[in-house]
Amino acid sequence: MKQTYPLPVHHSWPLYERDRFFELGQIHGCDTLDPVPDITYIVGSARPGQMQPGVWECDLVDNNRLSWSGEIYDIFGIPRDAAITREETVALYCEGSRAAMEKLRAYAIKHRRGFTLDVEIQPAAAPRRWMRLIAAPVCAGDQVVKLQGLKFLAPGAHD
Template sequence: MKQTHPLPVHHSWALYERERHFELGQVHGYDSLDSLPDGVNVLGEAGFARARPGKWECDLDDNNRLSWSGEVYDIFGIPRGAALVRDETAALYCEGSRAAMEKLRAYAIKHRRGFTLDVEIQPAQASRRWMRLIAAPLCVDDRVVKLQGLKFRVPTG
């Protein structure tokens, strides 16, 4: 059964706005993701349930090699530490969400911009759910070498 997300988010932002949207290791004023106690509400006034963000990275110079924290594995219903292939994990995004994610991803790489997007996923071995994806390119000179960011489950009502 398809779940309806109450307040979907979808936008691109300039890298100079990075700290406004997120900084790896900081979400809504917390000093470090590692020091966040379980259940801290990182979604602010939006009223979403408590969530623990997961860190992720996609190395564009290394054939789109993915690195995920344990929380991201959990969101996708994949055993922690399992080998990751980007095409296989992208296939877990529901069709409309995958198309939006791929479009914003390409735009982020081409124009060196971050983005925030709520996507619906069909995890392996679990029911459909919504996830907030926050991404920012890591640049060397004028070239994007990685995308990195946060992912967290967005409960629906």
């Protein structure tokens, strides 16, 4: 029996609450992200049978260049050695989720706020699924230069 995903999370939050919201990864049995501004790894592991959360980054200064850990490729059903672009990746979001993500992303960049959002995606080589996206801007002075965060399959959203 296919499980229906509950109402999705949709929440914007101020940067001073960054540590608290990145700890949301613990709902998947993970520890928190490295608390330093340059996220490079996740400590801990997923529960048995669950995919490890992945770390991602979007460099706004370098034409939205994406950097992903291997787990993000797995979530999107893309081979780990494939070249990726933001445009191609965003096309894998279902329409309503894509619109919500783009709206929160623009708000995060404009107002220097993080966000948490559950989105429905249609991976390249897998059935539709729900993914939790946690994002926070990285600032250099008053300018947002990157977005970075976590992506992982949302609770109850497995194939």
